[in-house]
Amino acid sequence: MNLEELKKRREQNFLAHKQKKKAYYQKSKIKKQVYDYQAEFENGDFLIKIKEIAHKQKEYVDKRKESIVQKIEKYKEDKKEYYEQNKEKRLRYDKEYREKKKEELKAYRQEYYQRIKKIKQTSE
Secondary structure, eight states, rough: OOOOHHHHHHHHHHHHHHHHHHHHHHHHHSSOOOOHHHHHHHOOOOHHHHHHHHHHHHHHHHHHHHHHHHHHHHHHHHHHHHHHTTHHHHHHHHHHHHHHHHHHHHHHHHHHHHHHHHHHHHOO
């Protein structure tokens, strides 16, 4: 690439960036439509619309039920397989973790009882 080509490409990229930036700020200036739910509720169609939405959601779930169940089963199988493969590693990690927490708890208790002892000595 020569210098002129690089300059053109840079200019094009800069203009594209400016257009994106301008579009973003113009979009934020557009006022969002305020929906009047109170009028919708008083209209009487509210319950009908809620029932329609619930019916559509149920249809959607019913259509996808088999694929959802398959995905859940696959996830359970993968999880079981993973735990079987890494059983010893997990047990070792769990043991180390419990020992570490036990030591931390022991140190905390020692510090706590020392503080209590100091408080009692100062209050007497």
